[in-house]
Amino acid sequence: MNAKYVxxxxxxxxxVLFLTxxxxxxxxxxxxxxFVDEEGEGYEARVNWGLGVVEGLGPYFTKKRLQPNEVLLLSFQKEVVRIEALSRGRGRRSHLEASAQKGPRSASKEEADREADSKSESAPSAGPGLGLEGNPKKVVRVTPYPREVLFPQGARPTPPAVTEDxxxxxFLFTEGGPPWVxxxxxxxxTLLLALLRHGEEGDLAPWRAxxxxxxxxxxxxxxxxxxEPLLTPEGLKRLLALKARFPISALDLERLLKEGRLDLESVEALEDRLALELAGRGAFASLLLLLAKHRMGEVFLLSDLEAEALEEGLLPETVRQGVETLAQPxxxxxxxxxxxxxxxxxxxEVALDELASFAQTLKARLRRVEGPA
Known part of the structure; x- marks a missing residue:
C-alpha cells in the first residue's frame, strides 16, 4: 500500500509527519x-496519537535537504515504511547537480569567474563605483530569508496545553493553526473540534461552516x-475526572459546547445529572462502555482490560468485580x-436489550403473582 505526502x-x-x-x-x-529510505538507512519513529504526529524523521529531512512542498512516497509494510523523496518542490537543484549537468568545461569557467569576482571585490576602489580599470563595480543583490525561516520557533506557535486532555x-490533534483542529x-x-486561544488571531467561521x-x-x-461557545482548561480537567465514576465520552463535550460552555459550572451541573441518572452504578456503566469497544467473539485477558480501564480512570478492583458480575446470570x-x-x-448493546426484555417479563410475572391489590 502506497501513499503520497506533501x-x-x-x-x-x-x-514530523502529521497523521493525515x-x-x-x-x-x-x-x-x-x-522508516527505511532510498539508501536503506533506517529511522526509528514514534506514532504520537495524542499530538497526531509521527515523530523522529528530522534526521531524514536533514539528510535529504528537503524543503516545503516536496512530495514523499510512503510504502507501508506493517511496522516498516519505505520512504522516498519524489520531487524537489519548486524545482530546486543543488550546486553539485547543476555543475554535473553543465559539464567540466562550464564548471571550470564558473570557477574562473568566481575567482575574478573575488579579486575585483578585494582590490581597492579607484573611484565611486569604479574598479582599478574604471569598470563599474559588480553589485551583488542578496534576498534575505523570511523571518519564519531564520526564527522558526518564534514563527510557529505550539498547540494548546489541553491537547493531551x-x-x-x-479528540486527536490533526492540524495546527491557529485555529487548532x-x-x-x-x-x-466523526466529530471535528476547532479551538482558538483567547487573544489568538484566527477565524473559526470556516470550521463552523x-x-x-x-x-x-x-x-x-x-x-x-x-x-460562547467557550472551553476552559479547568472545566475539561473536571470532565475527565468524572470518567472515574461515570461513562464520559466525546459526545458529552459536544453536548456542553452546543449548550454554550464547557467550564467548571457546566461540568458540575452534568455531574449532578449523571448522579441522579446512574446513582451508584456509574463505574459499572463505564465498564460496559469499555467492553462495547471490543468485538463479539474477541478473547481478552483480564490484566489487559484492567490496564485499558485504568486509562479511563477505573480502578482494577472495579473491573474485576464487574467482570465477575457480567460472567454470571x-x-x-x-x-x-x-x-x-x-x-x-x-x-x-444486544446484551442490554435482552436484559431489558428479561426485566419487563419479570415485572409482568410479578403483577400476575401478586394479583389485584
Missing amino acids: LTSRCLDQG YSLRQHLAGLEQVR LARLG YQAHLGRR KGALAATLAPESLRQEVE PFVLLKRLSPGEFLLQQEV
Whole structure:
C-alpha cells in the first residue's frame, strides 16, 4: 500500500509527519514504526496519537535537504515504511547537480569567474563605483530569508496545553493553526473540534461552516469576558475526572459546547445529572462502555482490560468485580475460558436489550403473582 505526502514547513521544523487520514489508516494500532529510505538507512519513529504526529524523521529531512512542498512516497509494510523523496518542490537543484549537468568545461569557467569576482571585490576602489580599470563595480543583490525561516520557533506557535486532555476524550490533534483542529472518530460519526486561544488571531467561521464544534479556549478567570461557545482548561480537567465514576465520552463535550460552555459550572451541573441518572452504578456503566469497544467473539485477558480501564480512570478492583458480575446470570455477557481469560459472547448493546426484555417479563410475572391489590 502506497501513499503520497506533501511536506510543510511545520513538518520540517518539527521533524514530523502529521497523521493525515491515510496515515491513520495505515498506522492504526502502532506505536513504533521503522522508516527505511532510498539508501536503506533506517529511522526509528514514534506514532504520537495524542499530538497526531509521527515523530523522529528530522534526521531524514536533514539528510535529504528537503524543503516545503516536496512530495514523499510512503510504502507501508506493517511496522516498516519505505520512504522516498519524489520531487524537489519548486524545482530546486543543488550546486553539485547543476555543475554535473553543465559539464567540466562550464564548471571550470564558473570557477574562473568566481575567482575574478573575488579579486575585483578585494582590490581597492579607484573611484565611486569604479574598479582599478574604471569598470563599474559588480553589485551583488542578496534576498534575505523570511523571518519564519531564520526564527522558526518564534514563527510557529505550539498547540494548546489541553491537547493531551482532549486525546483522553478521543479528540486527536490533526492540524495546527491557529485555529487548532482535533478529530474524534465515533464509528459512523466523526466529530471535528476547532479551538482558538483567547487573544489568538484566527477565524473559526470556516470550521463552523463545515459543521465542526468551534470554541474559544480561555481560563476560568476570563469566563465572563469571552463569548460562547467557550472551553476552559479547568472545566475539561473536571470532565475527565468524572470518567472515574461515570461513562464520559466525546459526545458529552459536544453536548456542553452546543449548550454554550464547557467550564467548571457546566461540568458540575452534568455531574449532578449523571448522579441522579446512574446513582451508584456509574463505574459499572463505564465498564460496559469499555467492553462495547471490543468485538463479539474477541478473547481478552483480564490484566489487559484492567490496564485499558485504568486509562479511563477505573480502578482494577472495579473491573474485576464487574467482570465477575457480567460472567454470571442474568447478564452472561462474558464467558471465562481460563483463569484471567474471557470471551465476549455478545455485543454489549444486544446484551442490554435482552436484559431489558428479561426485566419487563419479570415485572409482568410479578403483577400476575401478586394479583389485584
